[in-house]
Each structure stands twice: as structure tokens, then as C-alpha cells.
Amino acid sequence: MKGRPPAHPGDIPALSCIEPHLDRLFGYALHLAGGADDARDLVQTCALKALSAKSAPDDAAAYRSWLFRILRNAWIDECRRRRRHPTSWEGLGDDDGQGNESGLLDVSHIEQRLFNRLAVSEALARITPDHREVLLLVDLAGFSYQETAALLEVPVGTVMSRISRARRRMLQIMEEPAVRPLRLRLVRRKR
Amino acid sequence: MNASGTDWERLNAYVDGELPPDEAAAIAEAIARDPALARQVATISSLKAAVNDSAPPYPGQLQLRPAHSRRMRRRVTALVVAALLLVLLGVAGWFAELHRAPPGIDLAGELHREWAGARSQTPPGAAAASRPVGLEALRFAYVPDLTQVALEFDGVRRISARGSRGLHVGYLGPKGCAVSLVVFEHPGRREQPLTALDTGQLRAWSWTTGGASFYLLAPTMDPTRLASIAKVVQRLTRARLPLDNEAVLALDQGRSNAAPCA
Numbered sequence: 001m002k003g004r005p006p007a008h009p010g011d012i013p014a015l016s017c018i019e020p021h022l023d024r025l026f027g028y029a030l031h032l033a034g035g036a037d038d039a040r041d042l043v044q045t046c047a048l049k050a051l052s053a054k055s056a057p058d059d060a061a062a063y064r065s066w067l068f069r070i071l072r073n074a075w076i077d078e079c080r081r082r083r084r085h086p087t088s089w090e091g092l093g094d095d096d097g098q099g100n101e102s103g104l105l106d107v108s109h110i111e112q113r114l115f116n117r118l119a120v121s122e123a124l125a126r127i128t129p130d131h132r133e134v135l136l137l138v139d140l141a142g143f144s145y146q147e148t149a150a151l152l153e154v155p156v157g158t159v160m161s162r163i164s165r166a167r168r169r170m171l172q173i174m175e176e177p178a179v180r181p182l183r184l185r186l187v188r189r190k191r
Numbered sequence: 192m193n194a195s196g197t198d199w200e201r202l203n204a205y206v207d208g209e210l211p212p213d214e215a216a217a218i219a220e221a222i223a224r225d226p227a228l229a230r231q232v233a234t235i236s237s238l239k240a241a242v243n244d245s246a247p248p249y250p251g252q253l254q255l256r257p258a259h260s261r262r263m264r265r266r267v268t269a270l271v272v273a274a275l276l277l278v279l280l281g282v283a284g285w286f287a288e289l290h291r292a293p294p295g296i297d298l299a300g301e302l303h304r305e306w307a308g309a310r311s312q313t314p315p316g317a318a319a320a321s322r323p324v325g326l327e328a329l330r331f332a333y334v335p336d337l338t339q340v341a342l343e344f345d346g347v348r349r350i351s352a353r354g355s356r357g358l359h360v361g362y363l364g365p366k367g368c369a370v371s372l373v374v375f376e377h378p379g380r381r382e383q384p385l386t387a388l389d390t391g392q393l394r395a396w397s398w399t400t401g402g403a404s405f406y407l408l409a410p411t412m413d414p415t416r417l418a419s420i421a422k423v424v425q426r427l428t429r430a431r432l433p434l435d436n437e438a439v440l441a442l443d444q445g446r447s448n449a450a451p452c453a
Contacts, residue, residue, distance in 0.1 A: 015253070043249065164202075
């Protein structure tokens with residue numbers, strides 16, 4: 001990584017480097033943190049760290065990857081501070097989408113209306129944190145498998161495998177009826 | 192791998208542009224031949240686009256303050272809002288209490304009639320039926336002792352009716368008059384001057400002082416005599432003073448000139 005001159009809050013060009021990535025950083029942070037306030041805090045912490053870093057990557061792609069890494073590390077730090085496991089996010093954790101791993105998915109009946117923002121957000125909240133993260137980095141942030149693998153410190157093959165499983169599970173969830181019956185627990189009355 | 196030699200993972204990698212050119216070209220050919228495969232690719236592409244579109248824009252502008260100071264600011268804001276709400280609720284409560292109508296002459300009249308009725312069935316000279324509380328119980332309001340002006344003390348009763356709390360003090364006069372001093376607790380209520388009340392059936396005087404509303408009732412008493420007692424008692428309750436010589440003289444003179452109670 002080639003050193004860029006120190007950036008600080010008064011350094012307008014440095015701030016303008018971050019601004020084009022704000023929306024994507026916020027989208028990523030929103031799914032990590034689960035709430036808009038925490039997500040905004042994360043992005044601002046990320047920007048503050050980036051601006052006060054002694055050096056930053058010169059290359060645009062590396063710079064973007066560097067920003068996401070800062071945000072992710074800030075989230076991990078925040079989880080440690082709150083004694084919360086970074087991957088034990090709130091929401092409905094779901095299974096791994098195991099089974100029929102390599103076979104094609106029957107998508108003949110999947111309608112385009114399923115791909116609305118609400119349905120996607122709900123499905124994102126229900127897949128496993130590992131799958132969610134890789135999906136967000138590839139689809140939302142636009143990273144390549146290689147970049148995602150470097151960011152998550154996992155092999156490229158793992159990214160490839162996770163992204164395909166994540167999408168399979170997303171589609172399965174989005175196919176489910178929007179209105180699900182409540183799970184009622186039967187309680188036997190003592191007489 | 193399916194019949195066309197393409198599995199789900201490779202299809203995803205194809206959509207993501209992650210396959211080497213020769214593999215990507217082979218899949219492109221397969222898609223051209225196989226409509227089902229084309230649908231798969233379309234679905235993955237739609238999902239990818241939907242995830243890409245799922246993030247709302249960053250709200251507002253960057254505020255480059257440390258996270259803990261932002262959190263602290265949010266907490267302080269929340270505390271200030273909570274404190275303001277509490278103050279608002281307190282003021283509203285105080286305002287409501289201030290403007291709550293006093294229990295009124297009707298309740299005072301009922302209390303007087305109940306006491307006077309019970310008293311009329313007691314033989315003359317007999318002690319009052321009960322004295323459950325003494326004058327020292329009148330902590331929320333100062334009630335002067337009127338026994339120095341030939342009014343016989345006939346007991347104090349606690350009142351707790353229709354959401355009002357207070358005391359009823361009974362006095363019996365030498366000319367057969369039954370005098371009630373009814374005091375209702377009314378904290379925070381503004382001072383009210385001495386006012387004559389006449390409901391047609393009942394004549395009384397009322398005033399408010401020191402967080403208590405007073406009603407002086409003696410329906411059968413000479414109105415002039417009742418007015419002079421009310422004036423003295425109101426002055427003493429306001430100043431929290433015992434009967435002084437001036438008051439004793441005024442009340443004695445008023446008594447000698449007054450007609451007996453019916």
C-alpha cells in the first residue's frame with residue numbers, strides 16, 4: 001500500500017474521497033448493525049478513522065476496499081465493546097441453505113414482484129451472517145470475489161461457495177408466502 | 192453439474208463476472224440453447240440488482256465527531272426530552288389541581304345536615320357522640336378554637352368523600368345554633384376571598400387560604416351573626432392566629448344582638 005499524505009477532517013479532498021462511498025458504506029453498516037442510528041455511527045466512525053489515518057491507499061479500488069475494512073473492524077470493535085458477538089445479529093438467523101447444493105434452482109415460478117426492497121431486506125435479515133456479509137460485499141458494495149476474500153480473510157473458493165448458497169437461500173425465503181402462520185405452542189392445561 | 196454442464200455455483204460466478212473468459216463463453220452458449228438456464232441467469236441477475244438496490248441512501252451529512260460523543264449527545268437529548276416531558280406533566284398536574292373545582296357547598300351542606308341531624312337526636316347537654324380526632328389533627332389547615340366565644344366544640348370528623356379529603360368541625364351555640372366549619376384539602380389552590388353563598392336552602396360563607404377551602408355553615412343562625420363569625424374566622428385562618436381580644440369582643444357583641452336559632 002502506497003502512502004497517501006495524512007488526511008484529516010479539514011482536508012476537503014480526503015473527505016470528498018469518502019463521500020462517493022457513503023451510501024454503500026451505510027447500506028453495509030445498516031445490515032451489520034441492524035439499526036439506522038448505529039449504522040450512521042459506524043459510517044461516521046469509519047470516516048473519522050479514514051480521515052485521521054496516517055496513510056491511505058492511492059488506488060481507487062484499494063481505497064474503497066480499505067474503507068469497508070475500516071467499517072467492518074469498527075463494527076467488530078463495537079461488538080467487543082458491547083460484549084456482543086459480531087455474527088450473532090438480531091433477527092431470524094436461518095439455516096445454511098443446505099441440500100441440493102450444486103443443482104440448479106427451479107426458478108420457473110419466481111415472479112419479478114418478489115424482488116422488491118422490502119422482500120430483499122427481510123430475506124437478507126433471515127440468512128446467516130456469513131452469507132449476508134458476502135452477499136452485501138459482492139452485490140451491494142460491488143466487490144469482486146478476490147476483493148471480498150481479502151476483506152474477509154477467507155479463500156476465494158469460500159466466497160464463491162457462500163455467495164451461491166446465500167442467493168439460493170434468499171430465493172427460497174422470498175418464495176415463501178408473505179403471510180406466515182404464527183407458531184402456536186400447545187400448552188396442556190393441568191386440571 | 193446438470194445436463195448442460197453448468198451448476199448453480201458457476202452460474203452465480205458467471206453472473207458476477209468471475210469466470211475466466213473461456214468458461215464464461217461456454218456458459219453463454221449454453222444459455223443461448225437452454226431457456227431454463229437463461230431463466231436461472233435472469234433470476235440471479237434480478238436478485239443481484241435487488242440487493243444492490245436494497246440500501247437506502249446515507250441520511251444527512253457526515254458529522255465527524257467520535258462515536259461516543261455522538262452517543263452522548265443522543266443520550267443527553269433523550270434525557271432533556273424526558274426531563275421536559277416530566278416538567279410538562281408536573282405543570283399540567285399542578286395546573287389541573289389548581290383549577291380543580293373545590294368540593295363545593297353541596298358536600299359541605301350534606302355534612303352539616305348529617306351532623307346537625309345526629310346532634311338533634313342527642314339529649315341537650317350530652318357529650319358529642321364521638322370525637323375521633325382532635326384539633327391537632329388539623330395539620331393541613333389552621334382552625335382557630337372558637338370555644339372562647341361561647342361556642343361549644345362538638346367534635347371533628349374526617350371527611351373522605353367524592354375524591355375530597357378534609358375535616359368537619361362542629362360547634363353548638365348557646366341559643367341552639369349548630370355551626371359547621373368544613374375544611375377541604377386543596378393544595379396549590381389560589382387564595383379566594385370571603386364569599387357569601389346562598390343556594391336558597393342553605394346560607395354559608397366560603398374562602399380559600401393556605402391550600403384549604405373553608406365553608407362556614409349555620410343555616411338557622413341570624414345572617415348578621417354568621418357573617419361576623421365568618422369574617423373573624425377567615426381572618427384568623429389566613430393569619431394562623433388564635434382568637435384575639437378584638438375578635439372575642441366582636442363575636443360576643445354579635446351574639447348578644449342575635450336572635451335565637453329556629
